[in-house]
Structure formats: structure tokens, C-alpha cells
Amino acid sequence: MSIFKRMFATALVTAAMSAAIVHAEDLTIGALFPMSGLNASYGDIFSSGANLARDHINADNLIGGKLSIQYEDSQALPQQGVIGMNKLVNVQKVPYVLSAFTGVSKAISTIATRTKTVAVNGGGVGPDLAELGPYFWNVIPLANFEVRAIIPYLVKERNLKRFVLVYVDDPLGQSVRKEMEATLPSAGGQLVEALSVPATSQQFGGIAARVRAANPDVVYVASYGSQELQIVKQFRDAGIKQQLVSYSAFSIPELNALPEALGAMYTTQLVDWSSNDPVTKRFVDDYKAKFNKMPTAYIANYYNAVRTFALLANQLQKKGKPVTGENLLAQRIETRTFDLVGGKVTIAENGTVVVPMQIVEIDGKGGKTVSSAAPK
Numbered sequence: 510m511s512i513f514k515r516m517f518a519t520a521l522v523t524a525a526m527s528a529a530i531v532h533a534e535d536l537t538i539g540a541l542f543p544m545s546g547l548n549a550s551y552g553d554i555f556s557s558g559a560n561l562a563r564d565h566i567n568a569d570n571l572i573g574g575k576l577s578i579q580y581e582d583s584q585a586l587p588q589q590g591v592i593g594m595n596k597l598v599n600v601q602k603v604p605y606v607l608s609a610f611t612g613v614s615k616a617i618s619t620i621a622t623r624t625k626t627v628a629v630n631g632g633g634v635g636p637d638l639a640e641l642g643p644y645f646w647n648v649i650p651l652a653n654f655e656v657r658a659i660i661p662y663l664v665k666e667r668n669l670k671r672f673v674l675v676y677v678d679d680p681l682g683q684s685v686r687k688e689m690e691a692t693l694p695s696a697g698g699q700l701v702e703a704l705s706v707p708a709t710s711q712q713f714g715g716i717a718a719r720v721r722a723a724n725p726d727v728v729y730v731a732s733y734g735s736q737e738l739q740i741v742k743q744f745r746d747a748g749i750k751q752q753l754v755s756y757s758a759f760s761i762p763e764l765n766a767l768p769e770a771l772g773a774m775y776t777t778q779l780v781d782w783s784s785n786d787p788v789t790k791r792f793v794d795d796y797k798a799k800f801n802k803m804p805t806a807y808i809a810n811y812y813n814a815v816r817t818f819a820l821l822a823n824q825l826q827k828k829g830k831p832v833t834g835e836n837l838l839a840q841r842i843e844t845r846t847f848d849l850v851g852g853k854v855t856i857a858e859n860g861t862v863v864v865p866m867q868i869v870e871i872d873g874k875g876g877k878t879v880s881s882a883a884p885k
Contacts, residue, residue: 631810
């Protein structure tokens, strides 16, 4: 063999080995979840979905190497979220971070943009999360879609027209107030009172008195975690018997098990848990086997967020491209539609998803769907 042929053959072998190394690369993504503090239960819920996706991805050898998730505790607080994001980006060098809570997500979005790191939200629902730049994506429908889904049902089908909003004074609560003020009049309803509460409040006797004085048909609660539990319990203890309503934050197990929450309603994206779609069925079956209970939409969201990363990374590896935030964004724009839990999901140009919604009534047995609505 001539020296040129040997050099050519060596080059081919080297190229093949390099491609194999790229394909077999171990990858780490980050997650900013509340693992301590008043909202730690959400961290447990979110991570159960993310970890199941990681396990499925590794079992399927979807990225060749091993996928790991590095968790940082945001405590659901913007400042802690920024500290955790800086650690994930600057120390761990992750290209992709799972985010949650509207305030935290807004706080870290500038870091994501500056460092070209993809941040994906599956829990926060503030509508302005659609405006945080190309590196911030959402796999959950935002609060404007949730409010728009339930108001026509309450006004037209339940004949409940007088609304009081009790909202946490942060970006999430403020966005719900704005959407209700815009949506209620055209639907035939009225916002008779909007009462804000500090994010750290746990005592609501004074707010309950103002709700009773307003005499509404509906009390819409825009809060989360231990605070929403206390609002529901203290309102019922104070004799408020009106219909309680909220968004997807009401889907947590602690609230669904609260006797005072019976009959309350909330919105969430519609997922057919009995679907024979292979991705959905595997997710449901394996989650039930591991936790002995049905999953919720939040759990599906973070499973989907991690699965989306793996599908994009797989495509990049096939092209011989490194898995960077910039390349993940470009591949997402090219791919657009993904096979996820719940079926095919298309991520819009602004990084949001629009999916059918459902209205669930808390019945002490995991909740029952009372209505569904097409996306608007």
C-alpha cells in the first residue's frame, strides 16, 4: 500500500472514531427546581418526570452515552434561581436547563440568552414567558390559555358571573389578573374584586373577610405551593362556600387530598392517559409501576422537556454536530414537531406550545374531567 493510501485509510479510521466518540458522548443537563422551602413538593413532582425520561433515554441508548441531570435548588425564588443558573452554566457547562416558576424563569432568561443556553419551562405559566427570547422555551400552556379555557365554562355553563381574584403579588399573579380583566367582560362576567397577597403570606383571615363582603359566585385563586393550601383551608374555615377555581397549580397531590378542596376546579392541559400512543403508554405504565399512582400534567411536562432534549441531541449527533445551546435551538426550529407524552407536540416560533385544555374537579379520587376546550 502506498503512503498516500495509508494516509487516506488512517484519515478514514480517525474520522469514524471521532464520529463514534461524538455519538457516544455522555451528556449532562441542568434543572432549577425548588428542592427545599415552602414549594419543595413541586421539586419532587417535577423531578419525578425528568428522572423517568432520563431513565428511558438511557435504556434506549438514545444519545449513545449516558444522560445525567444536575439539580440546583431554586427554592422557587428568583435570586436563588440566578445563583443556581450561574453554577449550571459556568461550572457544569450544561447546554440545556429545566426551569420552573414564573419569577425564577424570568430571572434566569437573561443568563440563558447571554450564554446561548436553552432554558425550558414546564411549570411556570405567566404569559410573559412567551417573550423571553429564542433560548427560552415552554412545554406547558401559559396562564392566558388556562384563564380563557375556564371562564366561558363558568359563566355560560355554570351561570357563575361574579368573580373575586385572590392572587400572589408576583409576575404570575399579576399576569392572571391582567388576563381576567381582559377576558371576563366579553364572556359576560365581572371581576368585582382583585385581592393581592405577598408571596410569603400564610394567614388569610383579613382577605377572607373581604371575599365574604364582595359576595362573589367564584373565587379564583392564583397562587401555588403551601400558600394555596392555606388559602383554600382558611377560606373554607371562614365560611366561604362559593366555587373555588384555579389554574394547573391546583393539580398537586397535597391539595387534591385536602378535604376543604373538594369541589374546587382547575385547568390543565388535556392528556389522554389511556392512549395507546407508545410514548404516552410507556410513560403512564412505568410511572404507575414506580410510584403506584397516576401521573399529572406537570410530571408529563418535565418528562417531555427532557425527551425533547434527547431527540434534538440525537439529531445533532447524527449530523456530527456538538450538542450546544445554539445547535439545539437551530435543530428545534428545523424539527418543530416532536413525539411526546400526549402525542405530537409542535413548538411555535416563539418557543410556546398550544394544546387542548381540560377542566378538572377535585373529587378526592384523583380528580374528574368536567369539560374540555380547544386551544384559543
